[in-house]
Structure formats: C-alpha cells, structure tokens
Amino acid sequence: MHEQLIVPWALHRILHDVQRCIDAKLYYPALIICLTIPEICAALTLTKEKFVKQKHYVEFVDKYTIPSQLGCDGLDCYRLRGGVVHRASFSGHxxxxxxxxxxxxxxxxxxIHALSIVVGEKKAAIFDILMFCSAMNQAARRWFQDNKDNKLVEENLQNLIRDCPGGLPPFIGGAPVVASGL
Structure with a gap:
C-alpha cells in the first residue's frame, strides 16, 4: 500500500475524480485526467503567461513517477498523452x-503492466489502468511535497477547477456548478 501524502483540497478533488471514474468504469476519462496530471502540476509552478511544454511534462514524469509503476518514461508518457488528448487514440502520436x-x-x-507484445509488424504496449493511475496519483502527491511552500503554486491552486455547490457569485448563485477562478 502506498503512503498517502497530503495534497490541498483543489488538487485532491482532481485526483479523487480519477478514482470516481474508475469506480464507475469510465476508463477513458480516468486516463485523460491522469495523462494531464503532469501538465496541471507543472502549470501550477508557472505564471499565467507561460505554457506547459513537453520539457515540463517529461521532467515531471521522470522525476515524480516510478517507471516500473507507471510503465513508461516521461517522453513515452507525453506521447501517449498527445495521442489520447488530441486524437482519442492511445497510439495516435x-x-x-x-x-x-x-x-x-x-x-x-x-x-498486465509495462509489457510489449510484437506480432508480425504490429506492437502492443500493455498497461494496467489501476497501476498507471495510481502511479500518477502518487506522483502528484510527491510533487506537492516538493512544492507546498512555493508561493506561486499556492496562488495558482486557487484557480483550479472545482465543484461550487452554491454557484460562483456574482455570476451564478444558488445552483451547483463546476468552475475555476477566484
């Protein structure tokens, strides 16, 4: 069992949504969230004017995941993310x-995790969704431990997507919404 490092509520909600997706057998949304965790965390360290680049993503994955638990390195994970997010295809990159x-x-x-099978000219990379998602969850928690005293991270956490059961005044009040912004 992994040690559950504490993260702030805003980040916890995103990580918890992964588990909620898995519990509901919504594996595609769970993977999309997991594949964007490195971007979310990297973006929290940047000012609003800067964008997360491949370099940031790969550095996050290589520093905060354990390759045997994730099943791939940072560059392959970035490529996997590109295929899924932009083409709805795991092998789309x-x-x-x-x-x-x-x-x-x-x-x-x-x-079956971190295994490749070659049949003729075709190659399948195989991952276990529970192991992959758990590895990303733990990476986000390790990342936060390294960045919990970063003032920019603290400020940017306030802008993460969140549930607002009473709306987001002054725009919408009295009705539940999902929102971001202060």
Missing part, C-alpha cells in the same frame, strides 16, 4: 513506438 496500446481493467481479471 506519430513517434509512439507501438501500433496498439492496451490497458487492462479490473474486469480483465489479470493485471
């Missing part, structure tokens, strides 16, 4: 070294 990406799920009844 032109430089990802697999023609097929497979995530085992709890229903698979077998956990």
């Amino acid at each position: 032109p430089h990802f070294d697999a023609s097929h990406i497979i995530f085992t799920t709890p229903e698979t009844r077998a956990s």
Whole structure:
C-alpha cells in the first residue's frame, strides 16, 4: 500500500475524480485526467503567461513517477498523452513506438503492466489502468511535497477547477456548478 501524502483540497478533488471514474468504469476519462496530471502540476509552478511544454511534462514524469509503476518514461508518457488528448487514440502520436496500446481493467481479471507484445509488424504496449493511475496519483502527491511552500503554486491552486455547490457569485448563485477562478 502506498503512503498517502497530503495534497490541498483543489488538487485532491482532481485526483479523487480519477478514482470516481474508475469506480464507475469510465476508463477513458480516468486516463485523460491522469495523462494531464503532469501538465496541471507543472502549470501550477508557472505564471499565467507561460505554457506547459513537453520539457515540463517529461521532467515531471521522470522525476515524480516510478517507471516500473507507471510503465513508461516521461517522453513515452507525453506521447501517449498527445495521442489520447488530441486524437482519442492511445497510439495516435506519430513517434509512439507501438501500433496498439492496451490497458487492462479490473474486469480483465489479470493485471498486465509495462509489457510489449510484437506480432508480425504490429506492437502492443500493455498497461494496467489501476497501476498507471495510481502511479500518477502518487506522483502528484510527491510533487506537492516538493512544492507546498512555493508561493506561486499556492496562488495558482486557487484557480483550479472545482465543484461550487452554491454557484460562483456574482455570476451564478444558488445552483451547483463546476468552475475555476477566484
């Protein structure tokens, strides 16, 4: 069992949504959230005028994940993210070294992780969704431990997407919304 490092509520809500997606068997949204965790964390260290680049993403993954738990390095994770987020295809990035990406799920009844299978000219990279998502969750928690005293992170956390059960006055009041901004 992993040690659960404490994170602020704003970041906790995002990480908790991953688990809620998995519990509901909504694996695609869970993976999208997990694949954007490095961007979310990296962006928290930047001013609003700066954008997260490949370099930031790869550095986060390589520093805060454990490769055997995630199943890939930072560059491959960045490429996986690009395929999923921009093309809705795990192997959609032109430089990802697999023609097929497979995530085992709890229903698979077998956990296969960080394995590649080659059949002819086709190559499948296989990951376990629970292990992959857990590795990203733990990476975000480790990252926060390193950045919890960063004033820019503290300020930027206030702008993360969050549930607002009573609305977001003065714009919408009395009705639940999901919002960001101060």
